Amino acid sequence: MSELRMERLDDFRWQIPRQGNMRVPGIIYASERLMRSMGKDESPKQVANVAHLPGIVQYSLAMPDMHWGYGFPIGGVAAFDMQEGIISPGGVGYDINCGCRLMTTRLTLQEIRPRLKDLVTALFQNVPSGVGSTGPIKLKGKEEKKVLTDGARWAVENGYGTTEDLDHTEEGGTLDGADPDMVSTRAMERGREQLGTLGSGNHFLEIEVVEEIFDPAAAAGFGLEKGQIAVMLHSGSRGLGHQVCDDYLARMVKHIGDLGVELPDRQLACAYLNSSRGKEYLAAMACAANYAWANRQMLMHWTRETFEKTLGMGSNAVGMRLLYDICHNIAKIETLPVDGKDQTLCVHRKGATRALPAGHPLVPLAYRHVGQPVLIPGDMGSGSYVLAGTDKALEETFGSSCHGAGRVMSRSQATKSSRGRSITRDMADRGVIVMASGRGTLQEEIPEAYKNLDWVVDVVHRAGIAKKVARLRALGCIKG
Template sequence: MSITLQKLDEHRWLIPQSGGMRVPGILYASERLLKEAGGQEGARQVANVAHLPGIVRHSLAMPDMHWGYGFPIGGVAAFDLDQGIVSPGGVGYDINCGCRLMATRLTAEDVRGRLADLVAALFRDVPSGVGSRGPVKLSAKEERKVLVEGSAWAVAQGYGAAGDLETTEDGGRMAGADPDAVSDRALERGRDQLGTLGSGNHFLEIEVVEEIFDPVAAAAFGLAPGQLCVMIHSGSRGLGYQVCDDYLARMVKHAGELGLKLPDRQLACAPLASGRGREYLAAMACAANYAWANRQMLMHRTRETFEKALGLSPRELGMRLVYDVCHNIAKMEEFPVEGRTVRLCVHRKGATRSFPPGHPALPAAYRPVGQPVLIPGDMGAGSYVLAGTEHAYAETFGSTCHGAGRVMSRTQATKASRGRAIGRELADRGIVVMAAGKGTLREEMPEAYKDLDEVVDVADRAGLSRKVARLRALGCIKG
């Protein structure tokens, strides 16, 4: 079945309801981004998600959408709590994969000539790459605490300050976590990976604030031109993968009981109001909390490394958490639907929450301007900080894009980069990069991703979030 898209306006494309679709699909994209969105495959995945029971209003795709498995990457779908489902594949393997932005009191000038040393120190001190182990080996009892308490566990152990919790989405702790819902295999994989970056597209990047678009919001977030910042992208490591895989297997096995005909087995799901659905949510919350504790520990290690490498006191460095967002998650949130406020289970797979000014979930300092939305680009492209909007709250269940989104497969990128020295090319642009994996730099080459500026412009013009600041990359470590 081929899918025809109807242009609604400059940035929205409709997939009309047909066949087993329960609702229509909407893609947020420019003509150019649409071409890069995986063609028929990406659109078909948006249509496939629309087959799931209890889906509310639309199956959505954000501007960085591309072909995934089951759900597209950049997919957003909300489900009715009584009639709807939860889908482990709709959350993704890396549960609560997310980003965290830290600001410092330093400027780019302060690290001039010391950048290579700083990146090397980070590469040495922050565990990254396949099979890396973290600074602690958790006892079974401690690990259960991590799964229930999230970032707060890390802060209580001395990794950071209580204020960090305030500027983390959901306070860095998802309610309803039950370690008994997590398999022994997942627990085993989680025991020694806390405080590790991981491999693939995960990274830690030193950036400088280059341009401010919204001075009021930037001031609220504590961002000023020339300021040195750090962006971290990581998730729940092997524990999250195992939780997803365990429940995916379970739901595929019992798929027949639901009497559903799914267009893709990867969409396997369970009713939200069922034992299996609730058990997955309890396990997913554990993985989400693990991811928050992980990023909290990564931030702490980064802070220590900066202090040591630059010979600064904590006060002189002044590294502070701007915000932490998750972009692979299912959450119970309230939204206006047909004039009523309804509690729904929102799946965001490669999508970021974008809550508007005044929302009670935001810390007091950010409430007047909206939630900080962190959008990392490809290696060397830097990042954007945006703010959540009323429009996203009304139209996309408070969601926006999560990154540039791939346009080349890893194999294509490896081929396209043959004969080139990606690390040297970046160095020529003044960006110092170190990677643990041999093939990582080529697979993650800048051309493998969509143009970050274009993705963010579409998100801004479509009203899904508004531009606050752009950050330029100075140095990066990759797994």
């Protein structure tokens, strides 16, 4: 394909009309100011590449946090027909079920301000983080398989949290269809010692305060109020998820000829959903997704413990409650409306979240009158947004929304531009205490490396594919 043609549909949508071998058009959600930086990298082309895949339904979508990935763009959403469509490990991503969870507390900023440094230090000590970090648990073979089939439920049954946490986790923290026999020995080995670890790169644990409420009724429904302390956590399936993705990607590339179609990028290698390879990947992917949910459940448990111990307060007084846990690297079999008729589809969300409206049966009972909470973390130190899913998301984006700010600067550019600066001091000047395990992580993760979170969320809100509920400001942050 030569120069990519793109046309503006309305204030917040840009269309890549069908061209070359594209099966459907591409649609990018963006404002003009976001589009200026997006157009520069290869991500629009990646949106078009995804549109080449067999069985794709309606359009290849990208959210306003879109940036250049490999295969799929980050921020990409694509749904596939169960009979003619495919599943693509690259379309899920290496960090299967990378996601966020937001916990609220009964604490106020005033109460914890004098103890903030102690809290951040204690979290840094108690929550394993950083490159190659291992957790306090070494899983035996049988136990690891239980983690893979049961997910967050395994964690709760083993004393990490409560069943109420599961009610507020996407899919209840357990994806059906997980079969540990589909997970390689290598992946099992990598998973054995990493359960209950934050990881490195852009993964973090952040103490935040609710700064602004946009929708008082929805905020009340989510249990959010101004001045309240909350904790946002971002982590995934660690080495196990990476290995599952890599194993199946290798297998699918090896048999790429069986597809009967030419792919514009080998990273898009895939298998038909109704083929044995496709089914095997789905069963292995579910295992990795469950591992990630168990992981985040454990990380949350230690966060709870650390708060109670450091502040010398009981669990009731701290009142750390899981608002919601959402995944943003996943493929799901979901029944969604297509041209007004329900259809079962395999929805890939790569750096994108689910955003279901009020009344939808998959929204936790407690929030069904509001809509599903959508958690959008920003760059280091800028805080996060909580949004709620909408009917329009169901109509336009397969019930999906964005997942974060989205990078705009490469890691090496970020490192270069931050040379000679103390990022810890810069962050402290902005009122955020930061602690990091990895050398260089802070440099790579400087705020300027990301798009403006407000701009990204503004597009989602004004395009109507999720509505703003609250904004949280960062106070203290642990980076891997």
